[in-house]
Amino acid sequence: MYKQYLRTVIGSMQERTNSDTHEKIVSIFSITLFVFRYPLAGAAIPSLKQHIKRREIYYVDCKVNLCFWTAYSFITMPNTKDKRWNVCSRIAEAKRIFSRINGVEFRDNYQGFDFVGDIYNFINKEQINVHMYTFEDNPPHYELTQNYLVNDSDKQFNILFINDGINAHIMYISDVEALTGFRYCNIYHKQAFRIGDKNLQVQMRNHMKKCQRNDGKIIKKVILEKFAKPFVPHILSNKTYKYLLANNLTHLFKPTRYYITYDIETLEKKVNEKFGDSSQVTATLIPYTIASTIKLASGIHSFYQDIRTDDFLDKWLEQLFEEAKQVKKDNKYIDESIPQYYEVPVIGFNSAKFDASVLFKNLKSKDxxxxxxxxxxxxxxxxxxxxxxxxxxxxxxxxxxxxMQHKLKDAVRDFGNGLYKKGRFPHEFININNYMNELNKSEPFPIEAFDNKLRNKKISEVKYKKYLVEAAKHKTRWDYLKHYNILDTRVLIEPIDYLIELIFKYNVDMLADISMSQCSNAIKYSMEYNGFDINGDYNCESTDKSIEITQNYWRAKVESYIEQDNKKDRDSSNN
Structure with missing residues (x-):
C-alpha cells in the first residue's frame, strides 16, 4: 500500500493541470502523518481457518491472549518424532515464558502482545531474531513484512501475523520456504530468492558475499548506458510505434479510435455531520442514473441504467465489460505480433473528481x-x-x-461539429427526498424548477421553450432524464474524435497517453524529429577558422597578462 501511495504521489507531482499553472507553491504550512500500528495479538479470530490447514503453520487453540507466547513455545519445546506436546503443555509453557520475560505472573485479563512496546524487550532477552509474515489475498500468497533483529544471533523465530483490521493472531511457521515459495538471505533476512529458480544457489552465494561486505545494506549502483540514447518520447513512450518504426512499418500505425464514454447523475443528500472541531460534511452524492455511449467501427450506440433497478451500477459495469470486448477487437491490429495496448478507454467529463469517486466502491468485486x-x-x-x-x-x-475546458458545453462548442449540444435538466430541483415522485410525472418541469439558486440565475424563456420541445418527445420525466443522461455521453464523441485526429497528425496516440502534457511533449519532439533522416550523415563540420599559435602571438599574450598583474599590484614573479 505504501509503495502504491508513493507511485501515486510521484505521478501526481509530475502531472500539471491548467489550474496548477495559475498557482505557485511558496511554502508548506501544514503536514499530516498517518501512523499505522499493529493491533494487539491475542485469541483466535474467524479468518484463521484457511491458514490452520497448512502443515507449515502451527496453531494452538487457546481462549486467552497467549498466541505469541504459544507460538514461541515451538522454539523452546519443539515437537520431535518421539514427543509431540499437547495443547495444555504448550499453554503452560507459554505462561512460564511470559513470566520469565516480563517478570510478572500471567493473568487472564492480559490484552495481548504489543509489537510496539514488547518486541524489543523480547528479542533482547531471548537473543533471537523474529521474522513476521503476513497473508495477502490478491493474489493469495504469504510474504515477509517485518524483521526484528538482534546483533550476532543466529536463532530465528518465524511467525505468521493474521490481522482482520480489528483483531490479530500469531502462529508459528515451521517451514518458511514451503509456505512462501522463497528462500531468504541467512544473514539479514531481507533478500528473497524464488525456490524454483535453477540459479538459486549461485544467486544466494553471490548475494551473501555482498551482504557480508556491505553490512546488510542494499547498495544500488547507477550503470550508465554505453551509448547515449536519443530523447524521443513520441517513439519510446509508445511500444506500438516503436516496433513499427524499427520494422519500417509506420504506415500501419493508427490511433486508438474506439472507446466508451460515461456519465453519472447524482442526488444531493444532506447529512451535516461534524468531524472534530473544524470539519463538517454538509452533503453526500447519491448516484441515481448512469449512461454510456460506445464508439465502434460499426457505429455508435448507448445504454442506460438507473436507481429503479437493483444494483444498477454493478449491472452497468457488467454490460460495460461486455461492450468493451468489441471495442478491444476494433482497436486491435490484425497482426497480433505487433505490441499494442489492450486497455479499453472509458472516458468521462470531470469524472476524476466526481464520477470516479462515486463509482469507486463498485470497481472492486468478485468478478x-x-x-x-x-x-x-x-x-x-x-x-x-x-x-x-x-x-x-x-x-x-x-x-x-x-x-482545458472547465465545462462540457465549452468542450462541445470548441471541438464538436455542431450536431449535438448539451441538454438541460433541473439538478437543484430534484433531490433525494422528491426524485421518485417528481420523475414519475409526465408533464414537463416548470420554468422555476430550472432556477439556479447557487449562482442566482434563471433560465431564459427562449431556452425553456427549447426544453419544452425536447420534453414533448418523452412520456415521463424518467424518459427525459434518460435522454439527457445519454446525451451527455453522446456529445463527448465529436470532441474526443477531433483531438484524437489532431494529435495523430504528429504520430502521437492521444488515448495511449495519460495527459495533455505528455501528448504535447511528444508532439514537440515529433515535430523536431520530422525532418530527421535515420540513414543520413550528420557528422558536424566546423566552419570556424583555426588559430595558429606563433611565438609572437604567445609573447604578446604573456606580456598582456603581466601588464594586468602590474596594474592590480599582483606578484607575477612566479608566473
Whole structure:
C-alpha cells in the first residue's frame, strides 16, 4: 500500500493541470502523518481457518491472549518424532515464558502482545531474531513484512501475523520456504530468492558475499548506458510505434479510435455531520442514473441504467465489460505480433473528481478488481479495472486531462461539429427526498424548477421553450432524464474524435497517453524529429577558422597578462 501511495504521489507531482499553472507553491504550512500500528495479538479470530490447514503453520487453540507466547513455545519445546506436546503443555509453557520475560505472573485479563512496546524487550532477552509474515489475498500468497533483529544471533523465530483490521493472531511457521515459495538471505533476512529458480544457489552465494561486505545494506549502483540514447518520447513512450518504426512499418500505425464514454447523475443528500472541531460534511452524492455511449467501427450506440433497478451500477459495469470486448477487437491490429495496448478507454467529463469517486466502491468485486490506480485520494487521474475471467481491462480517464475546458458545453462548442449540444435538466430541483415522485410525472418541469439558486440565475424563456420541445418527445420525466443522461455521453464523441485526429497528425496516440502534457511533449519532439533522416550523415563540420599559435602571438599574450598583474599590484614573479 505504501509503495502504491508513493507511485501515486510521484505521478501526481509530475502531472500539471491548467489550474496548477495559475498557482505557485511558496511554502508548506501544514503536514499530516498517518501512523499505522499493529493491533494487539491475542485469541483466535474467524479468518484463521484457511491458514490452520497448512502443515507449515502451527496453531494452538487457546481462549486467552497467549498466541505469541504459544507460538514461541515451538522454539523452546519443539515437537520431535518421539514427543509431540499437547495443547495444555504448550499453554503452560507459554505462561512460564511470559513470566520469565516480563517478570510478572500471567493473568487472564492480559490484552495481548504489543509489537510496539514488547518486541524489543523480547528479542533482547531471548537473543533471537523474529521474522513476521503476513497473508495477502490478491493474489493469495504469504510474504515477509517485518524483521526484528538482534546483533550476532543466529536463532530465528518465524511467525505468521493474521490481522482482520480489528483483531490479530500469531502462529508459528515451521517451514518458511514451503509456505512462501522463497528462500531468504541467512544473514539479514531481507533478500528473497524464488525456490524454483535453477540459479538459486549461485544467486544466494553471490548475494551473501555482498551482504557480508556491505553490512546488510542494499547498495544500488547507477550503470550508465554505453551509448547515449536519443530523447524521443513520441517513439519510446509508445511500444506500438516503436516496433513499427524499427520494422519500417509506420504506415500501419493508427490511433486508438474506439472507446466508451460515461456519465453519472447524482442526488444531493444532506447529512451535516461534524468531524472534530473544524470539519463538517454538509452533503453526500447519491448516484441515481448512469449512461454510456460506445464508439465502434460499426457505429455508435448507448445504454442506460438507473436507481429503479437493483444494483444498477454493478449491472452497468457488467454490460460495460461486455461492450468493451468489441471495442478491444476494433482497436486491435490484425497482426497480433505487433505490441499494442489492450486497455479499453472509458472516458468521462470531470469524472476524476466526481464520477470516479462515486463509482469507486463498485470497481472492486468478485468478478473484477482495480489493477492500476493513478491519482490522489480525491482525484483519480486513471483507474484500470480488470475482469477476473475475461481479462478485459477498462481504463477510466477524465476528458479534462486532454483539454482545458472547465465545462462540457465549452468542450462541445470548441471541438464538436455542431450536431449535438448539451441538454438541460433541473439538478437543484430534484433531490433525494422528491426524485421518485417528481420523475414519475409526465408533464414537463416548470420554468422555476430550472432556477439556479447557487449562482442566482434563471433560465431564459427562449431556452425553456427549447426544453419544452425536447420534453414533448418523452412520456415521463424518467424518459427525459434518460435522454439527457445519454446525451451527455453522446456529445463527448465529436470532441474526443477531433483531438484524437489532431494529435495523430504528429504520430502521437492521444488515448495511449495519460495527459495533455505528455501528448504535447511528444508532439514537440515529433515535430523536431520530422525532418530527421535515420540513414543520413550528420557528422558536424566546423566552419570556424583555426588559430595558429606563433611565438609572437604567445609573447604578446604573456606580456598582456603581466601588464594586468602590474596594474592590480599582483606578484607575477612566479608566473
Amino acid at each position: 473484477w478488481t482495480i489493477s492500476k490506480y493513478l491519482g490522489q485520494n480525491t482525484v483519480a487521474k486513471q483507474i484500470v479495472v480488470k475482469h477476473q475471467s475475461s481479462s478485459i481491462q477498462l481504463r477510466f480517464v477524465d476528458f479534462k486531462i486532454y483539454s
